[in-house]
Amino acid sequence: MNMPRTPHPARSRNPAPATADGAPVSTGGVSAAQAADSYGFSEHTRGLLECAATLCARQGGRMTPQRRDVLGLILQADAPVGAYDLLERLRVSDRRPAPPTVYRALDFLLEHGLIHRIERLSAFVPCTHLSHEGEGDTHAHDFPASQPMQGGASACGHEHGACGVHAAQFLICRACGGVTEIADTPRILDMLRTVCREKAFTMQSASVEVEGLCATCAGRQGKADGVQGAGTEQ
């Protein structure tokens, strides 16, 4: 499982990747989508944020500064992030958001298929689909605005759209905390669709979460049982 995303659920690491300059720019008058940020987002992240704003707009949603900041922090993190970690990381430059602020942003991002919630961790990760669109063609899903797709899933089993099914599969390592999204195949989702059809159940969202040991940690445990360490899954 090659995952760029590293160790333990980033619950409380990285004090806050804030810029030296403390200007509260993200609340400025500029369009939310391209507003400057106080969080030192990488160029790559900013690119994905642009892409996300476009996707939102097509669905009739607004990528406001709050939502942008939250999504940016999730994209930037190297592990699943909890709501209260986001809250802490948002505490920069005179802003002190309260829980509802973050939860509202998270709800929006979930509804628009930009992030996933990992139930077993009560934490959030970006939808890989966004990254895939970020690299290369920015408009892979060229469905018309306000006409979200129904049913026809992309190869990775995701759909960006408030009305579509948003599903994801994760492998969660208990030793290192690494999380891998299985997005390279529609096999699992297809099977779920079949089962639901058999049961006349209308699927709206689905999650598959497998907990266990990634290749690396399983190896370690084999050698020295009980030894668990930090490290990237796989």
Added chain:
Amino acid sequence: MNMPRTPHPARSRNPAPATADGAPVSTGGVSAAQAADSYGFSEHTRGLLECAATLCARQGGRMTPQRRDVLGLILQADAPVGAYDLLERLRVSDRRPAPPTVYRALDFLLEHGLIHRIERLSAFVPCTHLSHEGEGDTHAHDFPASQPMQGGASACGHEHGACGVHAAQFLICRACGGVTEIADTPRILDMLRTVCREKAFTMQSASVEVEGLCATCAGRQGKADGVQGAGTEQ
């Protein structure tokens, strides 16, 4: 979402199915497995509890009164039960358990494959496997004591044993709150096994949770949009 009455996750319904007689019998001197209960468990439930005690014993676990009571309440409920609901229902006849009591019992039952936790509801349901053993052959899994099975899954994809993989699939209706365990096929679990093998991931537990509308509620929504009601799923 307006969901007026009943079959919601049984979070706070059924005040407490206690017997008229308030004797704290379950703490008596008799063996935990066949101790009398203060909760008015049905004969069927008591049968399943017996069966569960046997399974536990084989795995070197002890079915204590606490654990028995918690499992009984979960078996008896007609919907997923939350930890704090269990806590309330246990508040009968002079006993006032605290959260750790319930969580410890739940952990035990989870480890021994007697119940499942539905992540999206933070609630617990019995493992259908237990019921299946309850009807008919009580000893379907005749693996030797202290020799839990590894890998070879039963048809429903479950394994009763602290060392085996315990996996389950659920359909959760957002309208009526009904939950259906898909246990009639190993298809999904088999596929997960395959994926994990490909990724060299050691699966220890897995959950599949699909949220949407059950057949009944989907029909209702079709007729009168927005109308969602009580009713058991399926």
Added chain:
DNA sequence: TGAACGGATGTAATATTATTACATTCTTTT
């Protein structure tokens, strides 16, 4: 027998995650 041990339970306090309710502000529409 009884001391030692380990598993199980009791208890208080607290941590973590999430929501409700309502006031305010901002954006878009009219």
Added chain:
DNA sequence: AAAAGAATGTAATAATATTACATCCGTTCA
């Protein structure tokens, strides 16, 4: 410019879960 609707701010609280430590109880074994 007023109205409507979406988004945010704020305080309080609900719901879920864990930690830490004391006690009890059954088993083992000296």
